[in-house]
Amino acid sequence: MRIVIVKSIKEVVLEAVDFVFKEIWKKPNLVLGLATGKTMIPFYKELVLAYKNSKIDFSEIKSFNLDEYLGFNEDDKKSLRYFMDINLFNKINIKKENIHFLNGSAKNIELECRNYEKEIKKTGGIDLQILGIGRNGHIGFNEPGSSFKSKTRKVKLSDTTLRDNKVKIKYALTMGLATIMQAKKIILLANGKHKADAIAAAIRGNVNEKVPASILKKHKDATFIIDKYAASKL
Numbered sequence: 001m002r003i004v005i006v007k008s009i010k011e012v013v014l015e016a017v018d019f020v021f022k023e024i025w026k027k028p029n030l031v032l033g034l035a036t037g038k039t040m041i042p043f044y045k046e047l048v049l050a051y052k053n054s055k056i057d058f059s060e061i062k063s064f065n066l067d068e069y070l071g072f073n074e075d076d077k078k079s080l081r082y083f084m085d086i087n088l089f090n091k092i093n094i095k096k097e098n099i100h101f102l103n104g105s106a107k108n109i110e111l112e113c114r115n116y117e118k119e120i121k122k123t124g125g126i127d128l129q130i131l132g133i134g135r136n137g138h139i140g141f142n143e144p145g146s147s148f149k150s151k152t153r154k155v156k157l158s159d160t161t162l163r164d165n166k167v168k169i170k171y172a173l174t175m176g177l178a179t180i181m182q183a184k185k186i187i188l189l190a191n192g193k194h195k196a197d198a199i200a201a202a203i204r205g206n207v208n209e210k211v212p213a214s215i216l217k218k219h220k221d222a223t224f225i226i227d228k229y230a231a232s233k234l
Helices: 009-026 040-052 080-087 109-122 159-165 177-181 193-204 212-218
Strands: 002-006 031-034 062-065 067-069 128-131 153-156 171-174 185-190 222-227
Touching: 002 009, 009 040, 009 128, 009 185, 009 222, 040 080, 062 080, 062 109, 067 080, 109 153, 109 171, 177 212, 185 193, 185 212, 193 212, 193 222, 212 222
Parallel strands: 002 222, 031 062, 031 128, 128 185, 185 222
Antiparallel strands: 067 171, 153 171
16 A cells, blocks of 8 residues: 545546646547546546646546435436536546446346446456545445445435435445455545544555445555645554
8 A cells, every 4th residue: 555645626626637747648549437526526627627728638548436215316416427517527528428326216226236246247347446545434325334345236315425425315335345456556645633533544454344445455446635634643
């Protein structure tokens, strides 16, 4: 695991965009794993800017998002797909057929999750997975107690996640921890003092299912890009 500590969220974002740029430059048809959340808004804004300045071309990129709320489809303004559309997809030249997203309103949820795993494998696997981290140490919607062997599935959201995300939907679909760990490279972005406990537990604590992000210490190529506030308890 590599840890990059910078001064501000702006520097977190610039480091992350530079990381993505280098990976796309090496492999124009990169398979990207994407996340949602407040930390991702300035990150996607900077990616869009890089695209507009002709620094990044998304035309051959394939993407897989981590998660979606149960019962929501892409037309729902509270869905995570809508979040991605307004913050990234609608502003870059990624092809619609190359965007992969869990369908929260699928009739057969188990089949939807199995098919998502198959689609990831069909592309050759995720080359670079972008992650945020919850205050309770969750990555994706893998809440504390999630099995390290977990695959894409339906999950119940914790009270902490519901409060932080300001949603009333109690269930979601998420890539599992085992699915995330199959990515060839991973970067996790975090900023702010409210993430300091989670970052400290993930980096300094034991690898433990009570802190889902701690599994990243076992990954062969994972990088934490965090500001000095998120790093304050290391």
